[in-house]
Amino acid sequence: MKNFIYYFSCFVLCINSSLISAQKVDFLNKKIQVYTTSKASDLRLTETETLSFQPATQPLETEISIFINPNKVHQTLLGIGGAITDASAVIFDGLSAAKKQELLNAYYDVEKGIGYSLLRTTIHSSDFSPESYTYVEEGDADLKTFSIAHDKEYRIPMIKKATETAGGAITLYVSPWSPPAFMKTNGSMLKGGKLKPEFRQNWANYYAKFIKAYEAEGMPIWGLTIQNEPMAIQTWESCIYTAEEERDFLKDYLGPTLEREGLGAKKIVVWDHNRDLMVNRSNVIFEDPEASKYAWGTGFHWYETWTGAEPFYENVNRVNEAFSDKKLMFTEGCIEKFDASRYQYWPNGERYGEQMIHDFNNGTVAWTDWNILLNQNGGPNHVGNFCFAPIHADTTTGELIYTPSYYYIGHFSKFIKPGAERLSSAVSRSVLLSTTFKNNDDSLVTVVMNKTNENISYSVYIQGAETTVEIPAHSIQTLVY
Template identity: 70%
Template structure:
């Protein structure tokens, strides 16, 4: 009997101890992915670290403080543009390289999971030639046809959508109306849409959307005009803020509504951060125009004048018009030079812009050409630029630049409908942004553009983890 009592006592003790151990919270694990200069690290899972009970951080330390309970904008997606140039280069690749390329961008498992897609309404500079969808002078649009796009662009868009799992948030942008609709009778070198063609041009957008959707490519939205304040050597068209407002509220908005396309999201501005606040004020302060606006689009080329990128202007629009969205619609590294495929500051330009733009309220981020050739084109006016991936059309080789991996640190890990959450860095030697995915996972992206490794603490509530980021590196932390 004594033996039985002893055994029962041990059993009761063991059950109690097991229950207590199950109730004890295990330290949360952080998965870390790193890309770093002068290493083999490219979106590589480099370490697992664990949270422990944190102490009050000191001013001499570098800390990232995250507060998941404070949420901001809802994440739309990240992607790039399928231009004529991208599609023409893609068509020259061997089949195995085409498959590799598609997976690299659009596969969630084997690539970086792009979910946004921008394309052009007829030609841009990144086309082999200027073209439209109608015969010149056809103001009634009776000759409208997207046959030109059936050769290269549409097949690539369809393959991208398929690789992405059947859905890509797709929007379109025009560079210029047909020449006869403009006061210069020229698609290039700026000029402006003549008032007598406002309605015909609005009808053109509707025809484009319906033609693409008939081909099985849903159009989420459109921007009114690519870079409406730039007189370029290529396709370009100028709208003052007042002209864009009036075209939208009197023609484009009502026309899309009349054509059963009121659900399409209209994006204004689609130009640099410098004047985005002025453009937003002019259009969004007019209720008749604002009713048609989903949000404001912007580019990153305002440093053409020698100044810095004006990230604060994004925040000012976000604060002034919180009921409207903000979307980065284009950015690329200009002045192609094949000797700079692996030039690390190009990638850091992406990391810095993406972190700052998201922290200032941006919901989505769209790179420019997804693919260019070994010359930075084709481009019919010689405006050769970089893309995250290039193809040598002579050898069929794909060239991945560091920018591809930097973008991937965001696009691969932040999921649709994630919320940006409050976070702050205690010192200026790193920058960071954080998101809460709908599955409950937290994502913190950290960038170090200095020449030194940086030790920092990730702090969430009372939990703290110690991390080191290499010099000239970007990390994604999942926890």
């Protein structure tokens, strides 16, 4: 018996050793394509050089290095994309046929553009709608007048064209900004207020009707967030939920309703607000087993800096550590306070690069920008909350304006595909930021960002191989190998 155990143990050890050997890649035979976007040049997602790996030497403290361990795997990417709002759809509708196709290619075509794979849209109106509206007549609690006819004019056609350009499938999720006015304590869709308790079931039914109506139009809905920014009393559509109120609405109404309606497979995302309070919201909801069973994960935004604080990237990791069975999704971010003189303001792009790298390195599986298209005034927006988008359309000239943000997002979305796994990586100096993913085709993608005023030479180390790369000041690079 002892001999059998000994030989069986050796057999298992040999099998495991073979698997480890099979997984080891000879990076010395790999070429590295380098793509660069740089402030002080016309480089925009431009392939700038092809490099080779050399046998690695001991890194020095005087060098700037990136260390990648392909055997340590973290989260799997769901997708990267942006929101098609009413504002985006209305502006899109006014473009020429050629510019419409240019915009679709720019976002959704992997070869011609940056390959968006994720799409958010709203359940009736948000601030980025020309006006407030719902899908029912005022006072219709039974939802007998429910209709998405409004969306069929602009928004649904654009979503369908985006999906077609993306290859016929895209991960689509939806978010409400406010229940109808008659369901709320303040009698208005605007300026906060709360969902009246007596309308909680009616409001849950509303989600189900919306999902079914969109899917009847041939647009599969992957999931939904419960409420956009549930702790912000905004001048536009908004609704307040405490953590306990959102928990109870989820477990007593929304979750059971979607299950009864045959929609139990839809992914429900809680919070959908800034990083500052996301730990509290996750604690309250996920530690309640009856609520947690309906929740896929936590959504978050980047606007916590409105208080003057720095971004709370560490809170993303706190939730990831505490609830490893739940997912993390960045659901909205944009450059606030539109100013046409800052279309090419480089720090706007760098804000995207920095946020995306930190969020991915802290466990985020999906990353969603806000409006994909706005006009030359940062709208339309029915309360004057004008913002930037990665691409603007000048409706007087019909031209599209590409901002640095578009290219910074593209350094991720064009190369890191859905299903990619994030690999363990670390940078030896704070002057650089970096993250690395492995695609399903086994290609590796390393994104490197330099916010400093100096050109930087850095080395990439992976499994006994190294290469040296030069990154210009205020640049972002993607290495594909």
